[in-house]
Amino acid sequence: MTQPASPPRPAASKSRPADGPSPLRSVAARVDVRTLSLLGVLAALILIGGITQPDSFLDTDNVQLILTQASVIGVVTVGMTFVIISGGIDLSVGAIVALASVWATTVATQEYGFAGILFTAVIVGMACGLVNGVLIAYGRMVPFIATLAMLASGRGLALQITDGKTQMVTVDGVLKLGERDSYILGIPPLVLVFAAVTVIGWLLLNRTTFGRRSVAVGGNAEAARLAGIDVRRQRLYLYLLSGLCCGIAAFLLIVLSGSGQNTNGNLYELDAIAAAIIGGTLLSGGRGTITGSVLGVLIFMTIQNIFALNNLETATQQIAKGAIIVAAVLVQRRTASTT
Amino acid sequence: MAPEPPLLTMSGITKSFPGVRALDGVDLQVQAGEVHCLLGQNGAGKSTLIKVLAGAHQPDDGEITWRGERTVLKSPIAAMRLGIATIYQELDLVEGLSVAENVHLGHEPTAAGFVVKGREAKASTVALLKRLGHAEIDPGTLVGDLSAAHQQIVSMARALSHEVRLIVMDEPSAALDPDEVDNLFRIVGDLTADGVAVVYISHRLEEIRRIGDRVTVLKDGRAVAGGLPAKETPTRDVVALMTGRNVEYVFPDRPVEPPVTEPVLKVRGLAREGEFEPLDLELRPGEIVGLAGLVGSGRSEILETIYGARKSTAGQVVVDGQTLKPGSVRAAVRAGLGLAPEERKAQALLMLESVTNNVSVSSMSRFSRGGWLDRGAExxxxxxxxxxxxxxxxxxxxxxxxxxxxxxxxxxxxxxLLRGCRVLLLDEPTRGVDIGARAELYSVIRRLADEGLAVLLVSSEVPEVLGLADRVLVLREGRVVHTAPARDLDEHRVLDLVLEGSPAS
Structure with missing residues (x-):
């Protein structure tokens, strides 16, 4: 079932006059109720943060911190959103981030400097995505199982490479990227990468045949196949894309922490899935937005920050996260049934 | 009718959904022991009415009187307790459970409140199946392993496992073959003889003539006629009530001159083991060829194999002299084939998407450069x-x-059309389409053919094949038994051919 049970609708109930869409109306149509409610939640959180910790919360450093932390998981979430829209799931994102980050920070790789680290992180991410994609698209494995296997073996391989040790980065260019000196107009480069990934992801989903095919495969794979879409190849590309995003995220994490660790990206899969879901992506596929997912990430990061500033325990924070997921889904079901 | 008070009286039932009034003051009166038929086009409100009756929907207004007492059916369980059972069109069985488990689902005979007495459930299931004339169904079989007809029997057994006074059947014959329909009617006869009332929904007028006592016709959420005698009311009148006009089927004229061009589609010895035998077929631009046959005669399988959605085991499909790669939908689409599948929602449409996205999905590359969509042009x-x-x-x-x-x-x-396809494969193109809208669809199909498309049409409605096609292939058990111009055939002849020599079962 891809749709919640809803009463039958008449064909004529929503016929609008079919004149050319005015620019204003098309903007209004795009910023739907869902996006507005997410923006509302974010605004409320900012208000709460501002009231409880008026000095520290709205401080430039703190805002930069929130956005920087959001960048890593945000890039992963963009890839995850595509996968979920296509009706799949990628449980291996955290493991891929870990594996890519340790592979890119081995002594051998670091000899090639900045380019070596970046290139390795991206290639390892894409290679893992390729394996996922081949297993799912051509090996006809269920995405849950295939990516679960990747999760296990990816983490294992990461542990084997590092032997459990933290691999410090010695390449200056990489370390510098995380420092205040490289901020552009006050914006950390990591955040710029996140912004770029978001914009490219949005364009890819909404303006290209790739995006349209992803939605079609997720909405109705059989219909997509009978319409002449190469469903398998599309699936392969989607997991490759998710792997690529993990590779980029791994690089961002290396910059952020100045190291590579096999414990990196722990539970990223859950955070990314949760962010996509509260952003309005249907877990069964066929519907979802990049905007929603990114807002989902920002909401989570803001909550985390507020809790930290107010010295609340991680435990409380996790309970709050869970409650927000439930609340978001309930609200969405409500709005879906009234529109 | 009998002087006793009616078993069920629904009066002034009104039900609105956001943006639509599905029922608008509907009255329905059902006597014990009668077969009361509910007729109406899709969207007339039949489903909503039976869901109200089943307790699945709450009416906004109106009264329900059950055996002389005013009642509120506030849940499906409440309706069931009163003795109202509903057999929905989409069977609501759990495929992973056995027949006996399905029959007793929700009211299992238990010991100590939660231990299911399997043997007791099995025994009562056997009794019910026997009563339904299907003692051969093993209560231990998984429902998912049964045929559609047997699943329906299980669904009926489930309804009868309660103390039942009224059974609602929503298009029970839709998925059945003729001999199975006969059994269904025998069951309906037995039930009514026991005093059980049956509310029977069907699109097939001839069925209503055979088993119906009275007919209520719904149109646009209103009961336009209540309690008409089912056997005596002329078809013309019933159709007029349902559609508000006097025509049942209107078919467009055929072109005077049959096309003499080269065939665009040549099927040579195409076969799929276990589904259909080697088939030869030629299709010319401008021509509509119909495949007539029963469910299971291989009609849909043939279309899907030509289209590459199933992989052929022998033979070839040639479009414009080019042989298609077997089992490749993409090759077929590229060569100019298009399929309108039987299950529109499941196989063709992206239900959450806009009309534009659904129409353009097979031609996206035409509106894109390097993957970038020109949405305006699209x-x-x-x-x-x-x-x-x-x-x-x-x-x-x-x-x-x-x-x-x-x-x-x-x-x-x-x-x-947008893709510019040359051969259109239509599988049950009017399934789920209102009678009123069918005529328009027929003329659209004919016009597409007149404009040079070759059309291969599958339909289980013989009049549709005969009325629309130029040439008809009659199928029986995966084999073409007769080919003739449509104008040389009539419904009786086709039905004879379809049924002739089929092994007694």
Whole structure:
């Protein structure tokens, strides 16, 4: 079932006059109720943060911190959103981030400097995505199982490479990227990468045949196949894309922490899935937005920050996260049934 | 009718959903022991009415009187306790459970309140199946392993496992073959003889003549006629009540001159083991060829194999002299084939998407450069196609799920029109389409053929094949038993051919 049970609708109930869409109306149509409610939640959180910790919360450093932390998981979430829209799931994102980050920070790789680290992180991410994609698209494995296997073996391989040790980065260019000196107009480069990934992801989903095919495969794979879409190849590309995003995220994490660790990206899969879901992506596929997912990430990061500033325990924070997921889904079901 | 008070009286039932009044003051009166038929086009309100009766929907207004007492059916369980059982069109069985478990689902005989007495459940299931004339169904079989007809029997057994006084059957014959329909009617006869009332929903007028006592006709959420005698009311009158006009089927004229061009599609010895035997077929531009046959005669399988959705085990499909790669939908689409499948919602449409996205999905590369979509051009081209088929509403951004069945089918046709396809494969093109909208669909199909498309049509409604096609292939058990121009055949002849020599079962 891809749709919640809803009463039958008449064909004529929503016929609008079919004149050319005015620019204003098309903007209004795009910023739907869902996006507005997410923006509302974010605004409320900012208000709460501002009231409880008026000095520290709205401080430039703190805002930069929130956005920087959001960048890593945000890039992963963009890839995850595509996968979920296509009706799949990628449980291996955290493991891929870990594996890519340790592979890119081995002594051998670091000899090639900045380019070596970046290139390795991206290639390892894409290679893992390729394996996922081949297993799912051509090996006809269920995405849950295939990516679960990747999760296990990816983490294992990461542990084997590092032997459990933290691999410090010695390449200056990489370390510098995380420092205040490289901020552009006050914006950390990591955040710029996140912004770029978001914009490219949005364009890819909404303006290209790739995006349209992803939605079609997720909405109705059989219909997509009978319409002449190469469903398998599309699936392969989607997991490759998710792997690529993990590779980029791994690089961002290396910059952020100045190291590579096999414990990196722990539970990223859950955070990314949760962010996509509260952003309005249907877990069964066929519907979802990049905007929603990114807002989902920002909401989570803001909550985390507020809790930290107010010295609340991680435990409380996790309970709050869970409650927000439930609340978001309930609200969405409500709005879906009234529109 | 008998002087005793009616078993069920529904009066002034009104039910609205956001944006639509599904029922508008409907009255329905059912006597014990009668077969009361409910007729109406899709969207007339039949489903809503029976859901109210089943306790699944609460009416906004109106009264329900059950055995002389006013009642409120506040839940499906409440309705069941009163003795109202509903057999829905889409069977609501759990495929992973056994027959006996399904029959007793929700009211299992238990010891100590939670331990299911399996043997008792099995024994009562056997008794019920026997009563339904299907003692051969093993209560231990998984429901998912049963045929559609047997699943329906299980569904009926489930209804009868309660103390039942009224059974609602929603198009029970839709998935059945003729001999299975006979058994269904025998069961209905037994039930009514025991004093059980049956509310019977069907599109098939001849069935209603055979088993119905009275007919209530719904149109646009209103009961336009209540309690008409089922056997005596002339068909013309019933159709007029349902549609508000006096025609049942109107078929467009055939072209005077049959096309003499080279065939665009040549099927040579195409076969799929276990499904259909080697088939030869030629299709010319401008020609509509019909495949007539029962469910299970291989009609849909043939279409899907030509289209590459199933992989052939022998033979070839040649389009314009080019042999298609077997089992490749993409090759077929590239060569100019288009399929409007039987299960429109499951196999063709992206229900959450707009009309435009549904129409353009097979031609996206035409509106893109390097993967970048020109959405303006896309919408314009899609709209040109939908306008040519007069799809309503004329709104390219409308979600396709809000369209009626006929317009959803037009969206599928528009997809192939936009793609510029040369051979159109239509599988049950009017399934789920209102009678009123069918005539329009027929003329659309004929017009597409007149414009040079070759059409291969599958339909279980013989009049449709005969009325629309130029040439008809009659199928029986995966084999073509007769080929003739449609004008040389009539319904009786086709039915004879379809049934002739089929092994008694």
């Amino acid at each position: 919408r314009k081209a899609a709209q040109t196609a939908t306008r040519e088929l007069s799809l309503r509403p004329d709104n390219p951004t409308a979600p396709v799920r809000t369209l009626s069945g006929g317009n959803q089918q037009k969206a599928v046709l528009a997809r192939w």
